[in-house]
Amino acid sequence: MALQAGGSADWWRGAVIYQVYPRSFQDTNSDGLGDLRGITRRLPHIASLGVDAIWLSPFFKSPMADMGYDVSDYCDVDPIFGTLADFDEMMGEAHKLGIKVVIDQVISHTSDRHPWFVESRSSRTNPKADWYVWADPKPDGTAPNNWLSIFGGPGWEWDGVRRQYYQHNFLTSQPDLNFHSKAVQEAVLETVKFWLDRGVDGFRLDTVNYYFCDKLLRSNPPHEPDEDDAGLDAPDSNPYGMQNHLYDKTQPENVDFLKRFRALLNQYEDRTTVGEVGDGARSLKTVGAYTSGGDKLHMCYTFDLLGPDFTAEHIRGCVEAFQKAVTDGWVCWAFSNHDVMRHVSRFARTEEERPVIAKLAISVLAALRGSICLYQGEELGLPEAELAFEDLRDPYGIRFWPAFKGRDGCRTPMPWEAGKAHAGFTSAEKSWLPVPYEQAALSVDTQETSDSSVLHHYRKTLAFRKSHPALIDGDMAFIGTNQDLLAFTREKNGEKLLFVFNLTRKPAEFRLPDGMVLGEPFDMPGFRPVAGAGSVKLAALDGFCARV
Known part of the structure; x- marks a missing residue:
């Protein structure tokens, strides 16, 4: 059974959080997609690692244009994942095992299918007319400014009904909410309250520094030579990194909203927040602003350790930079997640080196000051999957292929049983993403039989961390x-x-x-x-x- 770090309202401080990507964890209804019942079924595996919490990537109703990060209903489960009753059962079982449940909140934007946006785009005078970022075109018909989308192209899309542009930091089907509207803030907080009342233990806040844009819609200046503002790990092939993103994100008004968010959480016991900050060279400064004072976010993570560097100089530089920038806040470190190449493939130079690197990396991560996030499958030492173009599902990868292969390579299904089709992930004829042979060979059942496996190393290392209070905080x-x-x-x-x-x-x-x-x-x-x-x-x- 996993014990909770600290056993108090500060359980999150020094906690080990295991990220579950629901559509790739376990399928129980043979449709080729993972579901909530699958998570419930595999909770004993997660508990055996000795983690304190799970973080679930989005499972809300969605057209799935961006694999659930385009929400059309914040207060319901998408049928492909199950029902609210399935969620309640999963959360109840997790709590029985001593595991907290943290869910993804994607509130910087919605799906264009969300009822809020459907109403907002219907006219310029409806009650939700200002719930999204709308702007008139320039006299020549072009977009209001030069803002870009992380997913490629302009950050504005023309709408023929309103005869205006709307802002989107990601896909054109992911319009950005207008947080300058108090009504939007109230509506968003109501959806958060829905899950708090249901008993969730915390929230991972997607793109937490993207909530507000500049009220005056000023254009961004060009990228400065000494900056590295690549947003959400934008590849070099993406012109997004050619701007200095002063006005389309990380606005000062965000701090006051985060205080409102924290005030809501403070009405409940033992809840937490972890924010995702993608702000390039300014990320640590932003983390400091968002976690200081004990009245905003509990902790944040950045992309500092999610790149290709695995050297003493780099890791020390990142940690010391955080310690300098953030005096009373808290950080959450990670080497992998659903948006970046798996770290075994980033750090290892040869295939033979992969298990060695996998073991060394978790040992380093477990010794750092801060909370840590693990991504499903890294406890098996899974490498990045090599997929054919026709197998891709990620719009980001499809858009930038072949210069950038996207995020599907780290999202392939969890391999549970080597001798079964799709490594035991699904009994369907076809899985939503293939399970490569090299990943199936590293399945859970195979590694259970070897005391020297990466899986057993993770268990021993996390037990070692938990046995020494100095490693918690x-x-x-x-x-x-x-x-x-x-x-x-x-x-x-x-x-x-x-x-x-x-x-x-x-x-x-x-x-x-x-x-x-x-x-x-x-x-x-x-x-x-x-x-x-x-x-x-x-x-x-x-x-x-x-x-x-």
Whole structure:
């Protein structure tokens, strides 16, 4: 049974959160798509990892143009996933296992099928006329400004009924809500209250810095050479990164709305929020603004560790930058999610190296100060799937193919049983995305039989993290070295732990700083360093932990 971190209203601080992508987790009705009953069926697997919470990607009613991130009803379950009763059953079973339930809230935009938008576009005088961002064309008929869509092309779409443009940061079928309208804020908070009353433990807030745009609709300036404002991991082939996004997101009014959101959550016990911040070089500053003071978000995560770098310099730089920018807020670290290439494929140089990298990565992640998010399948060391163009379902990948292959490669179904069709994900003739052989070979049932598997390493590592309070919310301080080693201490209540990770492909020796004396070395799962007088010898891709 998973125990909840802290066992208090601060359970989220240092928690391990497991992301479930519902359409790819488990199918129980043989339609080739995962569903809520499938999640319920597989909850014992999640609990066996020792996590504190699950985060469910959207399961709301939706046309599925963006796989559920285009919501047409915030207060109901899409039939492909089941019913509200299925959700209640799933949540009840999760709570019995000691697992909190966090759900995705996609409130920066809706589907164009949402009744709010249907009414808003019907005229310029209806009660919801200002619920979305509408603007007149320029005299020559072009869009009001130069804002772009992350999914390619202009961030404006012409509507022939209103004879105006509406803003969309993503697909044209995902119009942006106008949060400058108090009525919109009230309506959105009512949908949040619906789920709070149903008993959910928290919300992952999609694109949390996209709620407001500039009231004056000013054009963005060009991208500055020293910036890296690639939004939601926009590929180099996407011109979105060529702008400095000063006006289409991250507006100051957002802070007051987040305070309203937090005030609502404070009316309930032990609830939490984790915000997704995609703001390029300004992300950590934005995280600081959104998590400080204890009256906005509980924690945020950025895309800093979701890129190709897995080096001591990069990880230390990200953590120290957060510590500098965010004095009293909290961060949630992750190496993978549903929007980026799986980290085993990003970090490993060879196929043989993948399980080694998978084990090392979770050991590093589990030792960092902050909460951590795991993405389904990473506990198996799944690599990114190579898919043919005709198998793609992601509009982002289809739009930018072949320069960018999209997000389907990390969204393929969870492999449960190697000997079954579709690796036990579905009994349907065809799965919504194929399960490649190399992923099926890493199935849960196969790894259960090997104590040295990535799956067992995850369980041991998360148990190790939970057994040391210093790793939940203790202080963290880096130690300088003249080598490419990641060295730091974690400390709480008199316990001080030293961690040293060698992320390189060659042996290294870490010399203890003057005055530091090694105490009890810990048998950190999966590593075999050699500690001697005043130094620690590490093999390539190795790690070490001891009390000091």
